[in-house]
Amino acid sequence: MHEQRRPTLSDVATRAGVSKSLVSLVMRDEPGASPATRRRVHEAADQLGYHPDSRARLLRSGRSRLLGVVFGIQHAFHADLVTDLYTAARATGYELSLSAVTPDRDEQEAITGLLQDRCEALILLGPQSAAQALAALAARIPVVVLARGVRETGVDVVRNADADGLRLAVDHLAGLGHRRIAHVDGGRAPGAADRRRGYREAMRRHGLDQETCVVPGGLTEEDGAAAARRLLDGELLDGDRPTAITVFNDRCATGVLDVLIRARVDVPGEISVVGYDDSRLARLAHVDLTTIGQDTTAMTELAVARAIARVAGTPVDRREVVVPPRLVVRGTTGPAT
Amino acid sequence: MHEQRRPTLSDVATRAGVSKSLVSLVMRDEPGASPATRRRVHEAADQLGYHPDSRARLLRSGRSRLLGVVFGIQHAFHADLVTDLYTAARATGYELSLSAVTPDRDEQEAITGLLQDRCEALILLGPQSAAQALAALAARIPVVVLARGVRETGVDVVRNADADGLRLAVDHLAGLGHRRIAHVDGGRAPGAADRRRGYREAMRRHGLDQETCVVPGGLTEEDGAAAARRLLDGELLDGDRPTAITVFNDRCATGVLDVLIRARVDVPGEISVVGYDDSRLARLAHVDLTTIGQDTTAMTELAVARAIARVAGTPVDRREVVVPPRLVVRGTTGPAT
DNA sequence: TTGAAAGCGCTAACAT
DNA sequence: ATGTTAGCGCTTTCAA
Numbered sequence: 001m002h003e004q005r006r007p008t009l010s011d012v013a014t015r016a017g018v019s020k021s022l023v024s025l026v027m028r029d030e031p032g033a034s035p036a037t038r039r040r041v042h043e044a045a046d047q048l049g050y051h052p053d054s055r056a057r058l059l060r061s062g063r064s065r066l067l068g069v070v071f072g073i074q075h076a077f078h079a080d081l082v083t084d085l086y087t088a089a090r091a092t093g094y095e096l097s098l099s100a101v102t103p104d105r106d107e108q109e110a111i112t113g114l115l116q117d118r119c120e121a122l123i124l125l126g127p128q129s130a131a132q133a134l135a136a137l138a139a140r141i142p143v144v145v146l147a148r149g150v151r152e153t154g155v156d157v158v159r160n161a162d163a164d165g166l167r168l169a170v171d172h173l174a175g176l177g178h179r180r181i182a183h184v185d186g187g188r189a190p191g192a193a194d195r196r197r198g199y200r201e202a203m204r205r206h207g208l209d210q211e212t213c214v215v216p217g218g219l220t221e222e223d224g225a226a227a228a229r230r231l232l233d234g235e236l237l238d239g240d241r242p243t244a245i246t247v248f249n250d251r252c253a254t255g256v257l258d259v260l261i262r263a264r265v266d267v268p269g270e271i272s273v274v275g276y277d278d279s280r281l282a283r284l285a286h287v288d289l290t291t292i293g294q295d296t297t298a299m300t301e302l303a304v305a306r307a308i309a310r311v312a313g314t315p316v317d318r319r320e321v322v323v324p325p326r327l328v329v330r331g332t333t334g335p336a337t
Numbered sequence: 338m339h340e341q342r343r344p345t346l347s348d349v350a351t352r353a354g355v356s357k358s359l360v361s362l363v364m365r366d367e368p369g370a371s372p373a374t375r376r377r378v379h380e381a382a383d384q385l386g387y388h389p390d391s392r393a394r395l396l397r398s399g400r401s402r403l404l405g406v407v408f409g410i411q412h413a414f415h416a417d418l419v420t421d422l423y424t425a426a427r428a429t430g431y432e433l434s435l436s437a438v439t440p441d442r443d444e445q446e447a448i449t450g451l452l453q454d455r456c457e458a459l460i461l462l463g464p465q466s467a468a469q470a471l472a473a474l475a476a477r478i479p480v481v482v483l484a485r486g487v488r489e490t491g492v493d494v495v496r497n498a499d500a501d502g503l504r505l506a507v508d509h510l511a512g513l514g515h516r517r518i519a520h521v522d523g524g525r526a527p528g529a530a531d532r533r534r535g536y537r538e539a540m541r542r543h544g545l546d547q548e549t550c551v552v553p554g555g556l557t558e559e560d561g562a563a564a565a566r567r568l569l570d571g572e573l574l575d576g577d578r579p580t581a582i583t584v585f586n587d588r589c590a591t592g593v594l595d596v597l598i599r600a601r602v603d604v605p606g607e608i609s610v611v612g613y614d615d616s617r618l619a620r621l622a623h624v625d626l627t628t629i630g631q632d633t634t635a636m637t638e639l640a641v642a643r644a645i646a647r648v649a650g651t652p653v654d655r656r657e658v659v660v661p662p663r664l665v666v667r668g669t670t671g672p673a674t
Numbered sequence: 675t676t677g678a679a680a681g682c683g684c685t686a687a688c689a690t
Numbered sequence: 691a692t693g694t695t696a697g698c699g700c701t702t703t704c705a706a
Contacts, residue, residue, distance in 0.1 A: 008700085009699060009700060009701095010699075018676080019676065019678075022675085022677080024700070025676095025701095032675070032676085037676085052699085053455070053699055055401075055698095055700090056698070056699035056700040058682095058700090059390070059396055059683065059699080059701095060682050060699080060700045061682085061700085061701060062682065062701095064392070073419055079410045082439070083410060083411075083440060083441065086441060086442050087439075087441045098435040100419060100423065100435060102423055102424075104420065104424045104427075116389055116391045117391055117392075118390055118392060221623065222621060225621075261599060286559070286592060286595050286599075345683055346684060355693085356693045356694080357685090357693090357694095358685085358686090361684070362685095362692095374691080389683085390682090392684090393684040393685090394683080395698095396683080396684070396700090397684045397686080397697080397698050398684080398685055398686080398698080
């Protein structure tokens with residue numbers, strides 16, 4: 001039923017009564033063929049329903065014009081990034097080749113698949129691999145790491161200024177009169193260390209060293225829920241509840257919010273909450289989460305541009321590009337009582 | 338820096354001191370090479386950092402061994418399906434080629450990309466395309482539709498018995514003594530019509546025609562939240578609140594739950610809630626949602642097997658495979674008061 | 675402007 | 691078990 005062979009360039013050449021070379025030129029809109037020939041070739045191609053075989057074309061020309069993207073399929077924020085990557089790539093003439101990391105398919109496997117597809121560069125979203133492994137990979141193919149900082153040389157990094165993000169959050173809360181501001185961190189997740197640092201520095205700057213309180217969290221709702229319970233139980237802060245909580249990311253913040261609401265804590269009346277990422281989650285009307293937004297459009301455009309520059313061998317000035325975050329005020333933050 | 342030519346099969350052959358054929362066999366794990374040779378080839382390949390060129394491979398073999406998968410990157414349930422599809426494909430020797438639908442990239446575009454990659458068959462997750470368009474596509478390439486019913490011939494369908502799922506939900510609630518059971522539906526989403534029908538039939542069977550109440554919903558949290566507000570306002574059911582709500586899917590149910598909790602309605606004390614999908618969302622400890630589970634493992638295995646059978650030209654008995662759903666009782670349902 | 679020939683990196687058929 | 695040969699469909703010299 002689907003056994004019919006597709007027409008090849010040779011078929012078109014025969015039908016048009018010219019050589020394969022001419023057909024090749026015409027199909028690629030390259031100069032070097034007479035208008036008359038051009039017309040006949042196009043006619044023949046149309047009649048046969050000919051479509052060039054990109055594999056053969058790429059095999060011969062030695063290029064794939066493919067950008068490999070490794071992402072975590074369970075990460076909502078990665079979904080946002082992939083969405084924007086498609087948009088960013090559209091203008092460049094490169095295609096995206098997606099390779100997902102799942103509970104059953106690790107990063108290495110995802111990368112191997114992309115390598116076999118002969119992607120010309122790799123864009124990794126929040127990769128978990130060791131910096132050393134990334135550097136080794138980068139020796140073979142241009143690598144752009146998105147949404148994670150990597151010290152090793154060899155890989156390009158596009159990330160948001162995580163520390164600044166938490167400064168924005170703390171400044172916002174302090175401006176509202178909050179003093180007991182806790183931070184539910186992201187543990188060992190990409191960016192977590194920087195955000196923690198940003199929180200600590202901002203607290204210090206506001207003279208709130210005594211109130212500084214980092215609660216171990218993580219990047220899932222579960223982690224947030226667990227952290228919120230501990231906070232409510234008064235285990236931290238000398239038994240006092242915080243009046244505001246900054247959370248590693250929106251997903252985790254959702255867990256925090258959920259526990260607060262179930263405990264009948266008024267948000268933001270009694271406790272204010274700030275997330276991170278400005279993911280679709282935060283924008284939901286019934287969540288309406290104040291958060292720190294990453295400029296995903298800028299970040300993805302930079303990542304694609306950087307990858308292509310590396311492929312083209314264009315000299316690139318900085319290995320790392322840091323995009324400033326912005327505060328997005330919504331309904332979960334209010335004046336301290 | 339990355340100008341060095343990638344190692345080819347010939348390079349490996351030279352280094353290992355054997356012919357290209359042997360290397361080819363070894364790389365594909367085909368029989369016909371001695372263990373000693375196998376070891377030496379693998380060593381040489383590792384040292385060179387060799388990765389087979391899939392384009393050349395498929396150009397020569399005339400096959401891509403690629404299964405195209407179209408999925409909505411914002412759909413959490415699709416993420417679950419993709420996860421299982423990778424697992425299902427692993428055993429078959431086929432690779433998955435992912436193509437995402439995003440707000441900026443429609444289904445047609447996603448499909449076109451896969452077609453150019455010369456995928457041998459397409460697996461579409463809850464496609465929005467008209468049945469007719471799907472049939473037209475199926476004339477060119479085997480198409481398996483997952484998580485949506487399609488009447489048109491020509492495409493294979495693997496789906497769960499949506500109507501049965503809602504029957505399970507209603508039976509469960511009726512068994513707990515509930516009578517005023519509402520249904521927040523999925524509008525025009527794939528499967529919504531069947532679930533609505535299952536709800537209506539089950540209500541009738543329990544002699545609850547008078548209590549039947551379908552509230553327009555959708556597949557997002559927003560939709561669920563809006564529906565819950567209307568339910569609480571007593572606009573429906575002659576001003577009486579329902580004591581139980583069945584919801585189109587987990588995501589929508591989350592919105593319902595959120596509004597209920599904020600309104601200080603005790604779940605399940607005052608109102609029980611049942612979702613659909615048994616997505617990761619429902620399993621979160623703090624959500625702990627009673628739901629109807631789709632057997633994603635079975636469905637994805639069937640989808641992959643079906644796609645491969647079509648490619649191989651194996652006769653297939655039924656166009657449509659329907660997998661039974663199962664009730665997953667968690668914490669959001671309890672006895673009627 | 676045109677065509678012939680030589681591969682791109684690989685697999686498959688046929689040797690040995 | 692191993693090597694040799696001939697392409698897959700295309701682009702790219704190089705000649706004519």
